[in-house]
Amino acid sequence: MDLFLDTFFNWQIVQEAWPILWQGLKATLLLSALVVPLGLLGGIILAVLTTFPSPWVKWPLRVWVDTFRALPPLVLLVFIFAGLPFVGVDVGPWGAVAIGFFLNTGAYYGEILRAGIESVPRGQLEAARSTGLTRGQTMTYVVLPQAVRNVLPDLISNTLEVVKLTSIASVVALPELLFEARQAQSVTYNATPIMAAAVAYFILLWPVVRLLSRLENRQLAGRG
Amino acid sequence: MTGWERFTDSFFNARVMAQYLPKIIDGFGLTVVLALCIIAAGLALGLLLALVRTFSIRPLNWLIIFVVDLFRALPPLVIIVLLYFGLPNAGVELSGFVASWLALTLVLMAFSEEIFWAGITSVAKGQWEAARSTGLGFVQTLGFVVLPQALRITIPPLTNRTIAITKGTALASVVAVPDILGAANAGVSFSFNPSPLTLGAIAYLVLFFPVVVLGRWIETRFAWKR
Amino acid sequence: MSTTTGRAPIVEARDIHKHFGHLHVLKGVDLRVVEKELVFLIGPSGSGKSTLLRCLNRLEEPSSGSVTVDGIDMLDPKTDINKARQRIGMVFQSFNLYPHMTALGNVMLALRKVLGLGRAEAEAKAQAALDRVHLADRADHYPLQLSGGQQQRVAIARAIALEPRVMLFDEPTSALDPELVGGVLAVMRELREDGMTMVVVSHEMGFAKAAADRVVFMADGMIVESGLPAEIFADPKHERTRAFISQIERH
Numbered sequence A: 001m002d003l004f005l006d007t008f009f010n011w012q013i014v015q016e017a018w019p020i021l022w023q024g025l026k027a028t029l030l031l032s033a034l035v036v037p038l039g040l041l042g043g044i045i046l047a048v049l050t051t052f053p054s055p056w057v058k059w060p061l062r063v064w065v066d067t068f069r070a071l072p073p074l075v076l077l078v079f080i081f082a083g084l085p086f087v088g089v090d091v092g093p094w095g096a097v098a099i100g101f102f103l104n105t106g107a108y109y110g111e112i113l114r115a116g117i118e119s120v121p122r123g124q125l126e127a128a129r130s131t132g133l134t135r136g137q138t139m140t141y142v143v144l145p146q147a148v149r150n151v152l153p154d155l156i157s158n159t160l161e162v163v164k165l166t167s168i169a170s171v172v173a174l175p176e177l178l179f180e181a182r183q184a185q186s187v188t189y190n191a192t193p194i195m196a197a198a199v200a201y202f203i204l205l206w207p208v209v210r211l212l213s214r215l216e217n218r219q220l221a222g223r224g
Numbered sequence B: 001m002t003g004w005e006r007f008t009d010s011f012f013n014a015r016v017m018a019q020y021l022p023k024i025i026d027g028f029g030l031t032v033v034l035a036l037c038i039i040a041a042g043l044a045l046g047l048l049l050a051l052v053r054t055f056s057i058r059p060l061n062w063l064i065i066f067v068v069d070l071f072r073a074l075p076p077l078v079i080i081v082l083l084y085f086g087l088p089n090a091g092v093e094l095s096g097f098v099a100s101w102l103a104l105t106l107v108l109m110a111f112s113e114e115i116f117w118a119g120i121t122s123v124a125k126g127q128w129e130a131a132r133s134t135g136l137g138f139v140q141t142l143g144f145v146v147l148p149q150a151l152r153i154t155i156p157p158l159t160n161r162t163i164a165i166t167k168g169t170a171l172a173s174v175v176a177v178p179d180i181l182g183a184a185n186a187g188v189s190f191s192f193n194p195s196p197l198t199l200g201a202i203a204y205l206v207l208f209f210p211v212v213v214l215g216r217w218i219e220t221r222f223a224w225k226r
Numbered sequence C: 001m002s003t004t005t006g007r008a009p010i011v012e013a014r015d016i017h018k019h020f021g022h023l024h025v026l027k028g029v030d031l032r033v034v035e036k037e038l039v040f041l042i043g044p045s046g047s048g049k050s051t052l053l054r055c056l057n058r059l060e061e062p063s064s065g066s067v068t069v070d071g072i073d074m075l076d077p078k079t080d081i082n083k084a085r086q087r088i089g090m091v092f093q094s095f096n097l098y099p100h101m102t103a104l105g106n107v108m109l110a111l112r113k114v115l116g117l118g119r120a121e122a123e124a125k126a127q128a129a130l131d132r133v134h135l136a137d138r139a140d141h142y143p144l145q146l147s148g149g150q151q152q153r154v155a156i157a158r159a160i161a162l163e164p165r166v167m168l169f170d171e172p173t174s175a176l177d178p179e180l181v182g183g184v185l186a187v188m189r190e191l192r193e194d195g196m197t198m199v200v201v202s203h204e205m206g207f208a209k210a211a212a213d214r215v216v217f218m219a220d221g222m223i224v225e226s227g228l229p230a231e232i233f234a235d236p237k238h239e240r241t242r243a244f245i246s247q248i249e250r251h
Helices: A002-008 A011-049 A055-070 A073-087 A092-119 A122-130 A135-150 A152-172 A177-188 A192-223 B003-011 B014-054 B058-073 B076-090 B096-122 B125-133 B138-175 B180-191 B195-223 C049-056 C081-086 C103-113 C119-132 C148-160 C178-193 C205-211 C229-234 C239-250
Strands: C009-020 C023-034 C038-042 C064-069 C088-091 C166-170 C197-201 C214-219 C222-227
Touching (some): A002 A192, A002 B076, A011 A092, A011 A135, A011 A152, A011 A177, A055 A092, A055 B195, A073 A152, A073 B003, A073 B138, A073 B180, A092 A152, A122 A135, A122 C081, A122 C148, A135 C103, A152 A177, A152 A192, A152 B138, A177 A192, A192 B058, A192 B076, B014 B058, B014 B138, B014 B180, B014 B195, B058 B096, B076 B096, B180 B195, C009 C049, C009 C197, C023 C049, C049 C064, C049 C166, C081 C088, C088 C148, C103 C119, C103 C148, C119 C148, C178 C205, C214 C229, C214 C239, C222 C229
Parallel strands (some): C038 C214, C088 C166
Antiparallel strands (some): C009 C023, C214 C222
């Protein structure tokens, strides 16, 4: 038990490693603040495009979305980070993460928002168009606000997953929380920094998990 | 070399691809085995926890909720790294495969427990009362009346969540498991050519694209029929 | 035929055909509505009256024919359809109020985004429109906080705020509980007294008798006959009209 506590909950190591962990935590927050809006942007573009009725738009988009939903995000990230430099495209860890998340996260947000848009009754569109609003205005002021509200739990849930997923940036040596924790561990030969990182993630994300589990329970319960 | 030649030579180099195809195929097998082990253990544990929760034993339920929240909040890679790189510092060595399996199983357990539980609670109270009034016991009611209805509505969210978590098997490459991505990475560093990564990406698409399409189909199929 | 001949037509639809796949739902319909006229479209369900109405503002694209509203060729690809729709108000069976906006917000949206009015001016016009439907005191309510009848009156305010030349009503009272119908019909009658041109698809035969200038009976995608309410209800010329009227009167 002592060995366990000494290995995973060593207060002295926490104090030593704190400055570097704090740097990592800040990078994780910055990274999240970068990739969440990026993914949302990609998702909105995809979702709005899928409202065009032409099969020439619909099917290529569906293949695009399903491709990036089928490809594990780490594979995509490694491909961009380690593969593209062979043809002279070197975007660095931040660039690779930005592109990879835009593609992967965008596909997920796109699916959610598409479902949201489809949940808005057709009459809403007709009423808006009958007052002379354009297609774009109808989308912006009438359909999207309702769509977002209808799929809010899914959007929050996906955002939680995205923030968790930023940990894979450690694989391409981007100095975020997990990366810094591993650095600290390799210097101290003690698992406490990784444990500290895990605790930081948990403190950061637990409120979101609680909120979600309430929303989801209500959603499923309402369906039964 | 023109740009196009350079592109094909890098990403679709036939010689390199032929050389590393067997390794990728081995990795494919390993990924499938890992994924199946995760699905079997994760869903079974999730259902078990959800069933235990129906007995409404307060302290036990609090524990379940905490464990579920814990593994929903922690990034899977953090759990894998903790198990693989952390435990040895305490004298416990896990192989990369076992560490990845255990981590993702715990994550799937947490998410599926939440979904199973929501499904069970969504079955109307009247169903319990009707079944109990005919003399069925608690476990019989749960097994014959409530669960069949609950499972049906949990299928779409469960499918999508299982697919998402199973894709996490690629994380095992970080802890030296020669799965698809692990084999591809090794191939790149030996051949100094990224074609094995292309093969790896194709292998993942072969594996997961049909699954994603299936998930989409299940979602529409079960959407409004109860 | 009636007191309305001689005045300029506001709505003129000619030889409208509409196909949905292999279904032929409008088979060459002509409709002419002059200024300040209230035309009532009646007929069994599936007769094409709602489709005809929706062709007039091109929510439904006619397969062939021509539609002119207030001198504008609605089917000309060069016509700015969004501008043209400002002149044609529409009220739907299911209200279609925007649930995420207050009553005032519902009325203001097109004023601001289509007419490009400033906030203060749009708000004043929206308030005035709500006042006309007697809901000035409900401006801050969301649709879900209003009764069905109130929702429909907000929908009417949303349309009249744009000062349209003609109003289309697509079964405006069929989704309402009986006790809420009166309020909506009262507002429609006031609109008529203010000189609004209106085309109404509805089963409210009492209202048609009391307020319509002309009643048009449709069946199977064609206009069977049209005339003064008194003629159509008391002395229909066609067997189909007679059967429909007697069936309705029995209820």
